[in-house]
Amino acid sequence: MAELLKVENLKTQFNTEGGVVKAVDGISYHIDEQEIIGLVGESGCGKSVSQLSVMQLISTPGEIVGGEVIFEGQDLLKYKAHGSEMRSIRGAKIAIIFQEPMTSLNPVLTINQQLTEMLELHLKMSKKAARERAIELLSMVGIPSAKSRIDDYPHQFSGGMRQRVMIAMALSCSPKIIIADEPTTAVDVTTQAQLLELMKDMVERFKTSLVIVTHNLGVVARYAQRIYIMYAGRIVEEGTTKDIFGKPRHPYTIGLLKCIPRLDEEEGRKLVPIEGLPPNLINMPPTCAFLPRCSYKVGRCFQESWPPLKHLHGQHYISCYANTEERTSEPAAR
Amino acid sequence: MTTYIIRRLIQALVVLILVTLIVFFVMRLLPGDPVLIYVAQTAEFEAMPPETLDRLRAEFGLDKHIMVQYANWVAGIFRGDFGTSIFYREDVGTLMLERFPITIHLGFLAVIIGAVFGALAGMLTAVRRGKWLDKTVTPLTYGGLTIPVFLLGILLIYAFGVKLGWLPISGYTSPLDDFWLSTRQVIMPVFCLAVFGLAANARQMRSSMLEVTRQDYIRTAWAKGLGERVVVMRHMLKNSLIPVITLMGVGVSIILGGSVLVERVFAIPGVGSLFVSSIFGQDYVVVQAITLVFAVIILMVNLIVDISYAWLDPRIRYG
Numbered sequence: 001m002a003e004l005l006k007v008e009n010l011k012t013q014f015n016t017e018g019g020v021v022k023a024v025d026g027i028s029y030h031i032d033e034q035e036i037i038g039l040v041g042e043s044g045c046g047k048s049v050s051q052l053s054v055m056q057l058i059s060t061p062g063e064i065v066g067g068e069v070i071f072e073g074q075d076l077l078k079y080k081a082h083g084s085e086m087r088s089i090r091g092a093k094i095a096i097i098f099q100e101p102m103t104s105l106n107p108v109l110t111i112n113q114q115l116t117e118m119l120e121l122h123l124k125m126s127k128k129a130a131r132e133r134a135i136e137l138l139s140m141v142g143i144p145s146a147k148s149r150i151d152d153y154p155h156q157f158s159g160g161m162r163q164r165v166m167i168a169m170a171l172s173c174s175p176k177i178i179i180a181d182e183p184t185t186a187v188d189v190t191t192q193a194q195l196l197e198l199m200k201d202m203v204e205r206f207k208t209s210l211v212i213v214t215h216n217l218g219v220v221a222r223y224a225q226r227i228y229i230m231y232a233g234r235i236v237e238e239g240t241t242k243d244i245f246g247k248p249r250h251p252y253t254i255g256l257l258k259c260i261p262r263l264d265e266e267e268g269r270k271l272v273p274i275e276g277l278p279p280n281l282i283n284m285p286p287t288c289a290f291l292p293r294c295s296y297k298v299g300r301c302f303q304e305s306w307p308p309l310k311h312l313h314g315q316h317y318i319s320c321y322a323n324t325e326e327r328t329s330e331p332a333a334r
Numbered sequence: 335m336t337t338y339i340i341r342r343l344i345q346a347l348v349v350l351i352l353v354t355l356i357v358f359f360v361m362r363l364l365p366g367d368p369v370l371i372y373v374a375q376t377a378e379f380e381a382m383p384p385e386t387l388d389r390l391r392a393e394f395g396l397d398k399h400i401m402v403q404y405a406n407w408v409a410g411i412f413r414g415d416f417g418t419s420i421f422y423r424e425d426v427g428t429l430m431l432e433r434f435p436i437t438i439h440l441g442f443l444a445v446i447i448g449a450v451f452g453a454l455a456g457m458l459t460a461v462r463r464g465k466w467l468d469k470t471v472t473p474l475t476y477g478g479l480t481i482p483v484f485l486l487g488i489l490l491i492y493a494f495g496v497k498l499g500w501l502p503i504s505g506y507t508s509p510l511d512d513f514w515l516s517t518r519q520v521i522m523p524v525f526c527l528a529v530f531g532l533a534a535n536a537r538q539m540r541s542s543m544l545e546v547t548r549q550d551y552i553r554t555a556w557a558k559g560l561g562e563r564v565v566v567m568r569h570m571l572k573n574s575l576i577p578v579i580t581l582m583g584v585g586v587s588i589i590l591g592g593s594v595l596v597e598r599v600f601a602i603p604g605v606g607s608l609f610v611s612s613i614f615g616q617d618y619v620v621v622q623a624i625t626l627v628f629a630v631i632i633l634m635v636n637l638i639v640d641i642s643y644a645w646l647d648p649r650i651r652y653g
Contacts, residue, residue: 057556082562090559098557103550108572108647117568118558153648169558 004176004209005054005094006030010067012046012053019282023049025233026067028309031177036203036210038220038241040256041230042278047213048099050230051179055090056081071176092122095170099182101162105154111138112150115169122173137168141198160191164198171202178203179211184219196223217256221245226315229253232279232289234306239316249325250318251296288320296322335644335651342640346633350626354411357625358404361618368420368616369396394420407622417619421612426623430605434627436506437597437604441589443524448531448589449582453575455532456539460574461566463544471536478533483526483592487599490522504601523600527592531585538581542574549573576646583639587632 012024024046031037041047053064056076069076071089079086098104106114115137116130125133131150138146141164154162163183170178180199184192200223203210212220220227220241227244229237229252237250248254255274276293286305291297300321309317318324369390373382391397395406410417416426455475459468495503502519509516546552547570555569593606601607605624612620644650 055557057553082556087559087561090557092559096557098550098554100550104554106551106555106569106573107649109569117560117564122559155649166554169554 002033003030004033004035004071006068006070007050007054008068008070010050010053010069011065012049012058013063013065015061015063016282021281022233022284023062023281024053025284027228027230027233027235029228029235029238031209031211033176034203034207034209035226036200036212036224038224038227039211039213039230040215040217040220040227042215044278044281045230046233046281047215047230048181051096051181051211051213054179055094055096056086057090057096088122091118091175092173093175094177094179095173095175096179096181097163097166097170097183099185101159101166101186104166105162107154110151110153111157111165114154115150115165115172118169118172133172134168137172138165141165141168141171141202142194143168159187160195163187163191163195167195167199167202171206171208174206175208177209177211179213181213182215183212185214185216192219199223217245217260229256232284233281234289234319235309236290236320237316237318238309239312240314243314243316247316249312249316250320251294251322251324252290254324255293294322296320296324298322335641339637339641342637346637349633350629353626353629354408354622355404357622358407358618359400361616361621362400364616366616368618369394371615372420394418407619411626416623419612419617419620421615421617421620426619429608429620430623430627433603433605433608435508436602437590437593437606439509440520440524440527440596440602440604441586441593443520444527444531444589444592445582445586447524448528448535448585451528452532452535453539453578455536456541456578457543457566457571457574459536460540460543460547461562472540475533475536478529479537481529483529484595484599486529487522487526487596490526491599494522506600506602506604519600523596523602526596526599527589530588530592531582534581534585535578538578539574542577543570546570546573572646576643579639579642579646583636586635587628590628590631 006028007030008028009026010024010028011022011026014021014023027046027050029037029039039047039050049058049062052058054069054076056064056079058064058081064077067077071093076086076089079089105111112131112134115134116125116127119125119130119133120127123130135146135150138150143149143161143164149156154165157165163186166183170180178199183199184195187195196219199210202208210223212224214220217227224241226238226240228235229244229250231252237244237248237253244253245257248257252274255272258272259274261271274293279289279292285291287303288294288301288306291301294301298321304321307319307321309319311317369387373387373390388397395403398406407417414427416430418424419426419429422429455471459471462468491503494501501521502515505519507516507519552565552569555565560569590606593604594609595606596602597604597606598610605627608620609624611617612624
């Protein structure tokens with residue numbers, strides 16, 4: 001499939017009183033048409049910030065300081081953040097579903113008001129047509145008796161229902177890409193599964209690409225075709241889902257997989273957490289940020305700066321100097 | 335909603351009874367005698383025999399037991415009779431009907447100006463935070479909060495009335511008689527009354543807008559591709575108004591209090607100046623009546639404020 005969005009060397013930083021926080025430090029990724037990719041990392045690794053940067057929704061003290069976001073042949077970062085070109089992309093071509101369904105809907109506007117305003121704006125629908133379409137969308141995402149519930153306010157909906165409304169909203173203008181920023185973190189596990197299935201069905205139906213941003217490898221395993229692993233503002237490993245789960249090569253990815261249980265493993269394996277904490281993004285050392293927590297480190301790691309992405313095979317890349325191959329046959333990765 | 339309003343009205347009634355008690359007895363605790371104060375300005379004061387004074391006291395019912403006086407006053411209110419002013423020798427109801435329209439004219443303008451322009455200023459300074467508009471207006475609001483009304487009045491009179499001669503320095507004309515003159519006369523007093531509300535509303539609006547700006551649903555609104563005007567007017571405004579509306583309720587009582595001073599400074603024959611002269615004249619019934627009407631106004635405004643919450647925020651429902 002053709003490439004739809006290409007992010008090159010994106011850098012976003014926050015100029016705080018304590019210093020410059022390099023939240024996103026030169027990440028590059030791409031997504032093809034109708035592809036589902038996963039962007040995985042711990043809290044604070046810059047995964048959400050990178051997605052907000054693509055939409056130019058970073059507000060002060062945050063600042064996009066470099067890189068390109070190529071979408072339909074245009075660099076989105078060349079547009080003014082609240083200019084008309086960028087606005088005609090947001091919601092219409094690239095839509096985003098946020099993490100907190102409880103707070104991401106405006107409490108004083110009805111669902112109808114919040115759903116139809118995009119249809120009226122981007123698709124130039126009349127009020128009446130937009131309302132019809134909104135009802136359609138709501139029933140599509142599984143809201144029972146959508147017709148009578150459309151004039152309700154968000155507080156009359158449960159968390160899962162609100163996230164369905166957010167999904168309907170994201171789909172409403174048939175965007176090319178939907179970014180789901182931790183879409184299921186704030187809802188309970190059964191609802192999580194339902195929402196993920198729903199999202200998968202919907203992006204197939206609407207022929208949309210989907211970026212799933214999550215800290216939960218389990219979430220992306222089932223849905224994503226390719227996965228990017230982020231650590232401290234950089235992508236440390238990328239590959240197909242099969243590569244990442246079958247032959248993880250970056251010590252961080254290996255660590256992540258060691259701490260989630262698997263159904264197909266031998267009994268009695270212990271879950272091993274990654275020791276230590278993610279680094280403070282202010283005053284980062286020039287060396288690899290994972291170094292203090294790494295159990296594979298070699299001499300070169302201490303001398304040279306952060307390793308560039310190295311091609312392994314196919315679509316599999318890692319950013320690591322150590323030779324992790326022979327040890328990945330440990331039970332952790334099976 | 336109806337049950338809620340009824341409950342609030344009953345509560346208001348209790349407050350009003352307390353107000354009547356307090357104002358009635360506090361006035362009578364003050365040293366001095368209204369009859370003496372009244373006759374002191376008449377020429378034949380020196381020669382006035384004590385019997386005449388007693389007759390005057392009896393005429394106003396001041397010779398009766400204090401509890402009887404209170405009961406008579408309250409009973410009168412229910413008949414629509416607020417009593418007779420000792421000083422003006424006039425029915426208090428008629429007296430207030432003459433004076434209240436003037437105060438309401440000024441006060442209403444002040445409330446509207448304070449609310450509309452205050453909220454507008456707060457909104458603009460929040461949206462353009464850190465820009466020149468914010469840097470000019472926000473420091474001015476400190477001044478607006480702190481300057482005493484009478485001082486502001488005097489300064490305005492000096493500048494615009496005496497030095498520049500643009501505006502008449504005092505007096506009041508009904509807008510029905512001479513609209514142009516009336517408007518010129520009320521500009522300064524209305525500004526004095528409005529200045530606190532302007533400043534307070536601007537500050538509250540600014541901070542609540544800034545608070546709302548950080549909310550997730552505002553990020554959602556931006557992510558929809560909406561323009562700034564829609565994001566501010568549709569998504570931020572209603573959410574930011576709730577604390578400001580609360581303040582507007584308080585603002586009405588501040589304007590009523592301020593009218594006492596402002597009407598003095600600008601020689602406006604409103605209820606505020608009547609209030610002041612009645613206190614000095616120990617004109618019990620007038621003071622009692624005005625206090626009662628002020629209390630009713632403030633209670634009603636607060637009820638309206640509480641009801642408007644439900645209109646602003648659908649999560650608030652009164653049962």
